[in-house]
Amino acid sequence: MDDVMVRAVGLHKVFKDKKRGVVHAVNDLSFEAKAGEIFAILGPNGAGKTTTLRMLSTILRPTEGYAVVAGFDVTKEPEKVRFRIGYLPSESGLYHRLTPKELVMFFGRVSGLDSHEVKKRMDELFESLGITEFANTKIEKLSTGMKQKVAVARTIIHNPPVLILDEPTQGLDVVASRVVENFILNAKREGKCVILSTHIMEEAEYLADKILVINKGTKRALGTMADLRKLTGKERLREIFLELISNSGEEQ
Ligand SMILES: Nc1ncnc2c1ncn2[C@@H]1O[C@H](COP(=O)(O)OP(=O)(O)O)[C@@H](O)[C@H]1O
Ligand SMILES: [Mg+2]
Numbered sequence: 001m002d003d004v005m006v007r008a009v010g011l012h013k014v015f016k017d018k019k020r021g022v023v024h025a026v027n028d029l030s031f032e033a034k035a036g037e038i039f040a041i042l043g044p045n046g047a048g049k050t051t052t053l054r055m056l057s058t059i060l061r062p063t064e065g066y067a068v069v070a071g072f073d074v075t076k077e078p079e080k081v082r083f084r085i086g087y088l089p090s091e092s093g094l095y096h097r098l099t100p101k102e103l104v105m106f107f108g109r110v111s112g113l114d115s116h117e118v119k120k121r122m123d124e125l126f127e128s129l130g131i132t133e134f135a136n137t138k139i140e141k142l143s144t145g146m147k148q149k150v151a152v153a154r155t156i157i158h159n160p161p162v163l164i165l166d167e168p169t170q171g172l173d174v175v176a177s178r179v180v181e182n183f184i185l186n187a188k189r190e191g192k193c194v195i196l197s198t199h200i201m202e203e204a205e206y207l208a209d210k211i212l213v214i215n216k217g218t219k220r221a222l223g224t225m226a227d228l229r230k231l232t233g234k235e236r237l238r239e240i241f242l243e244l245i246s247n248s249g250e251e252q
């Protein structure tokens with residue numbers, strides 16, 4: 001069996017913005033990610049990371065090109081894709097009046113698990129993410145880091161084979177980031193395919209098997225850290241990244 005879990009082919013997204021006119025948010029992106037792999041999309045603000053992940057998550061329709069996620073075309077069979085992915089949006093609106101337990105239980109039930117299954121999986125997730133001690137506190141009273149851990153738990157309560165995480169450690173301190181990062185590494189060990197976006201070099205370096213560098217919606221490089229080092233002759237991802245971005249050219 002083909003273990004490619006996410007395949008993007010010539011993805012384009014064009015927005016028509018009243019003020020800015022035609023915006024080419026994503027230009028001809030193609031890539032593949034496999035089961036048991038962490039694939040990072042690295043780019044500066046406005047590079048097209050969120051737009052790309054929203055297309056993979058069936059929220060936005062590609063203007064051109066297509067994507068196949070967990071065996072299904074995102075445009076033709078979006079509901080099949082939705083059941084097989086856990087999507088963490090960059091601003092995850094949680095229901096602040098609920099407790100983590102109530103929220104995650106609700107999402108587990110909505111995704112078709114029975115209450116016994118949800119409970120079992122929720123307990124495991126809460127333990128590994130360190131949510132247990134505040135599982136019964138209203139979300140509105142939690143810190144940013146705690147909220148993000150709850151958002152992660154909600155995203156994967158149904159145990160999907162593909163995780164699509166938009167800047168998963170955004171706004172978190174080093175300690176909370178490490179909890180989320182280790183969680184992501186664990187998902188990889190379980191054989192999940194993880195696609196994440198980040199603008200944090202250390203995170204891409206620490207987590208990713210493959211890195212897709214984008215700028216202004218366009219691919220700048222794709223490969224392992226070793227590939228990117230070879231390509232640029234630089235050692236640290238920060239230097240590699242700056243080199244790749246500065247070569248973008250203004251003609252784009
Ligand atoms: N709904 C939209 N309408 C118009 N322009 C958009 C919309 N969403 C994103 N964009 C533009 O597309 C580009 C890429 O945005 P985005 O994918 O959010 O980048 P990133 O996540 O890498 O910061 C930006 O120029 C952004 O302003
Ligand atoms: Mg974004």
